[in-house]
Amino acid sequence: MILKSSKWLLPIILPGIWILIYFNLQSGTNYLIDDIFRMQSGTRFAESFRFFIFEVPKVLMLLVLIIFVVGIIRSFFTAERTRKALEGRSLFAGNVMASMLGIVTPFCSCSAIPLFLGFVESGIPLGVTFSFLIAAPMINEVAVILLFGLFGWKVAAIYVGTGLVIAITAGWVIGKLKLENYVEPWVYEIRAGHAEGDEEKLQFSDRIQAGYTAVKEIVGKVWVYIILGIAVGAAAHGYVPENFMANLMGKSAWYSVPLSILIGVPLYSNAAGIIPIVSVLIEKGVPLGTALAFMMSVIGLSLPEMIILRKVLKLRLIVTFVGVVSLGIIIVGYIFNLIY
Amino acid sequence: MDIKILGPGCSKCKTLDKITREVVEKNGINATISKVEDIMEIIKYGVMSTPALVVDEKVVVKGRVPSSDEIKQILTK
Numbered sequence: 001m002i003l004k005s006s007k008w009l010l011p012i013i014l015p016g017i018w019i020l021i022y023f024n025l026q027s028g029t030n031y032l033i034d035d036i037f038r039m040q041s042g043t044r045f046a047e048s049f050r051f052f053i054f055e056v057p058k059v060l061m062l063l064v065l066i067i068f069v070v071g072i073i074r075s076f077f078t079a080e081r082t083r084k085a086l087e088g089r090s091l092f093a094g095n096v097m098a099s100m101l102g103i104v105t106p107f108c109s110c111s112a113i114p115l116f117l118g119f120v121e122s123g124i125p126l127g128v129t130f131s132f133l134i135a136a137p138m139i140n141e142v143a144v145i146l147l148f149g150l151f152g153w154k155v156a157a158i159y160v161g162t163g164l165v166i167a168i169t170a171g172w173v174i175g176k177l178k179l180e181n182y183v184e185p186w187v188y189e190i191r192a193g194h195a196e197g198d199e200e201k202l203q204f205s206d207r208i209q210a211g212y213t214a215v216k217e218i219v220g221k222v223w224v225y226i227i228l229g230i231a232v233g234a235a236a237h238g239y240v241p242e243n244f245m246a247n248l249m250g251k252s253a254w255y256s257v258p259l260s261i262l263i264g265v266p267l268y269s270n271a272a273g274i275i276p277i278v279s280v281l282i283e284k285g286v287p288l289g290t291a292l293a294f295m296m297s298v299i300g301l302s303l304p305e306m307i308i309l310r311k312v313l314k315l316r317l318i319v320t321f322v323g324v325v326s327l328g329i330i331i332v333g334y335i336f337n338l339i340y
Numbered sequence: 341m342d343i344k345i346l347g348p349g350c351s352k353c354k355t356l357d358k359i360t361r362e363v364v365e366k367n368g369i370n371a372t373i374s375k376v377e378d379i380m381e382i383i384k385y386g387v388m389s390t391p392a393l394v395v396d397e398k399v400v401v402k403g404r405v406p407s408s409d410e411i412k413q414i415l416t417k
Contacts, residue, residue, distance in 0.1 A: 078402075117383045
């Protein structure tokens with residue numbers, strides 16, 4: 001009984017405490033560094049330390065709150081429901097829907113194959129399926145939270161927006177290319193069972209529980225990488241000279257966008273560690289478009305997922321998939337370098 | 341009782357396998373537990389998000405790892 005009521009009470013009390021701490025983090029950090037540790041402000045070490053002390057709790061707090069909310073939202077979406085929603089959609093409308101559902105449907109690359117088979121089996125066009133498979137990993141919640149925390153809402157929105165555009169267009173292009181022949185033939189022969197009818201009925205308390213579970217699972221997995229990433233970022237923040245990256249990866253360097261993708265694809269390391277480092281690189285002169293391209297290739301195009309998909313797709317289709325998505329990312333990179 | 345854990349071998353699938361075995365052992369449930377890793381077999385159950393728990397050929401949980409209490413409830417129902 002006590003456990004039950006605490007489950008209800010916590011979501012009411014905690015947000016208050018959360019807001020109180022979150023909006024006082026900056027002054028708290030300054031108080032700690034300037035008044036308690038009495039570090040000389042402006043020195044490299046002090047500024048690196050200040051960056052670290054401020055960003056770690058900020059990002060972790062955002063992560064806990066938003067993952068909790070996302071966990072609840074995701075309990076309303078399942079792969080089965082998404083499939084149903086996509087059945088019988090025409091190409092373009094299907095691509096749009098698949099990309100948006102890709103954001104909210106729970107997805108892990110380890111179940112990419114059963115999901116792919118399930119989609120194909122119920123007649124969802126290949127292009128629409130790809131829109132889902134591009135959007136789902138690329139617009140992932142941890143990445144969006146980190147972008148929001150470290151860059152602000154504008155960059156987070158730009159990331160989600162361009163990610164959607166890439167998923168929609170790349171899927172649509174793949175659909176238009178008529179590559180159905182490059183799916184392994186056995187895929188079309190299987191008859192998947194339909195576990196319809198026994199859809200789980202979830203109570204509201206189950207959904208709250210899903211929020212807790214998501215926090216435990218995701219935050220439990222990524223916090224180490226976030227702290228490491230912010231530590232590296234903090235060191236760069238204090239010690240790497242301003243505009244250090246401007247020559248190497250700056251706007252004048254035309255090759256910076258494709259190069260950042262070439263570096264990004266094999267680095268399938270999770271978003272959690274990469275984004276804090278990228279946020280500092282921008283401060284040091286890497287233009288936004290190049291940074292966006294780099295992050296998208298790290299998060300959206302992962303080698304392990306390609307290897308998993310090789311079981312159901314012929315090499316040529318995988319190459320096309322990577323090619324189309326990379327091209328999309330390159331275009332986005334150049335556009336944002338031009339605008340900003 | 342015939343219990344199957346469906347999952348191609350990701351970490352969540354292993355967790356589900358472990359928890360289920362613990363619950364069965366702790367409560368002395370008479371059951372055979374097997375792990376299905378073949379994707380063709382998994383898809384036959386209509387499961388698109390792994391891991392999934394199948395009891396007597398019926399999919400009871402899919403796409404998440406339930407708590408041991410929940411598994412206990414399902415198995416002793």
